[in-house]
Amino acid sequence: MSMARTKCTDRVVGAILASWRYDISGLYPEMRKDYEQHFAECSHCRARQHFHRSLDVTLAVLTSLSVLSFLFALAVLKHIKPLEHMAFNILGLDVGSMYQMLVSAAVAGLCFSIIAFVLVLTATPAPSYLGGIAAERAKLLEEHLPAAIRSFRSR
Numbered sequence: 001m002s003m004a005r006t007k008c009t010d011r012v013v014g015a016i017l018a019s020w021r022y023d024i025s026g027l028y029p030e031m032r033k034d035y036e037q038h039f040a041e042c043s044h045c046r047a048r049q050h051f052h053r054s055l056d057v058t059l060a061v062l063t064s065l066s067v068l069s070f071l072f073a074l075a076v077l078k079h080i081k082p083l084e085h086m087a088f089n090i091l092g093l094d095v096g097s098m099y100q101m102l103v104s105a106a107v108a109g110l111c112f113s114i115i116a117f118v119l120v121l122t123a124t125p126a127p128s129y130l131g132g133i134a135a136e137r138a139k140l141l142e143e144h145l146p147a148a149i150r151s152f153r154s155r
């Protein structure tokens with residue numbers, strides 16, 4: 001079933017959930033119950049919830065990769081620095097201003113991607129969602145550990 005073809009079973013609850021981007025992790029447990037019930041009953045909202053959480057995780061991954069790539073660019077530029085003087089002395093080129101421009105661009109890019117990353121982490125439930133995935137993985141690993149290692153660990 002595609003997301004467009006399914007219909008919400010309760011339009012009022014569906015509209016509320018949509019305004020929260022289908023994130024109920026910030027609600028009190030007693031308030032959460034009704035919405036959890038709705039997610040259990042309504043495949044439309046369940047699909048939407050899954051879509052939005054995947055989107056959050058994708059944004060978190062993309063912005064963190066962006067931070068890393070700008071850090072990498074700055075590291076590369078730092079190593080190019082000695083070449084700048086060489087090019088100036090040998091070829092008489094003014095690469096200094098170009099170098100400064102590249103560094104400024106990389107610093108600006110780094111700042112913007114850090115802000116974007118922080119925004120994604122604070123404005124979306126991505127951290128708790130990723131934390132949940134990590135905890136699940138750890139549990140799965142624990143279950144698959146050989147009995148010998150497990151008995152060693154429990155000592």
Ligand SMILES: [Zn+2]
Pocket residue numbers: 007008009010013014038042044045046
């Ligand atoms: Zn629904």
